[in-house]
Amino acid sequence: MKALNITVVIHVSDLERALKYYTEILGFTFDFKFGDYAGLFNGEACIHLCGPTNPGEKKPIGSAHCCIDCDDVNEYHDEISAKGAIISFPIGDRAYQVRDFAVQDHDGNTLVFGQPI
Numbered sequence: 001m002k003a004l005n006i007t008v009v010i011h012v013s014d015l016e017r018a019l020k021y022y023t024e025i026l027g028f029t030f031d032f033k034f035g036d037y038a039g040l041f042n043g044e045a046c047i048h049l050c051g052p053t054n055p056g057e058k059k060p061i062g063s064a065h066c067c068i069d070c071d072d073v074n075e076y077h078d079e080i081s082a083k084g085a086i087i088s089f090p091i092g093d094r095a096y097q098v099r100d101f102a103v104q105d106h107d108g109n110t111l112v113f114g115q116p117i
Contacts, residue, residue, distance in 0.1 A: 007039075007046045010064040010109050015051030021105055022049065025083045027076075043070075062108035073099050073115040093117055 012018040015036050022028045022040055028047070031039035036051030045068050052061070070076055077091045080103065088110060089102035100114030 005046070007048055008064065008066045009048045009050050009059075010066075010105075011050045011052075011059045011061045012105065012107050012109070013052060013061050014106075015049055018049050018051075018105060018107070022047070025085050026080055026103065026111070042068075064109040065112075066110070067100075067112040067114060070113050070115055073101070073113055076113055077101050 010018075015038060019030065019033075019038055019040075023030055026042075028040035028042045031041055031046075033039075036054040038049045040047050040049065047066075050056075050059075073091065077087075081087060086104045086106075087101060088104045089100075089112075091099065091101035093099050094114075097117045098114040099117050100112050102110050102112045104110050
């Protein structure tokens with residue numbers, strides 16, 4: 001077996017508010033919505049947002065933490081900072097040879113965006 005892709009499911013308290021934040025602030029593109037569940041993408045990265053009334057397995061809202069590789073972390077940081085992104089960890093070069101920063105959504109879910117140094 002060879003894994004081909006991964007999609008992170010992020011549990012949120014208000015799907016419409018999360019969709020607005022992820023698309024208008026973080027720059028993700030809307031893909032689909034099915035009830036209280038939606039798909040978004042940015043380049044090759046795909047995430048799904050799961051609202052509280054979606055049936056199926058539940059995870060604690062605000063407990064997601066995912067890392068997304070990007071091609072120009074400085075430009076992206078500046079772009080979303082200007083739009084009001086909730087920066088939870090400042091941009092910087094890390095000992096693990098990645099330049100990254102972290103954002104949170106309104107529920108406390110964390111997305112780390114980084115680029116190899």
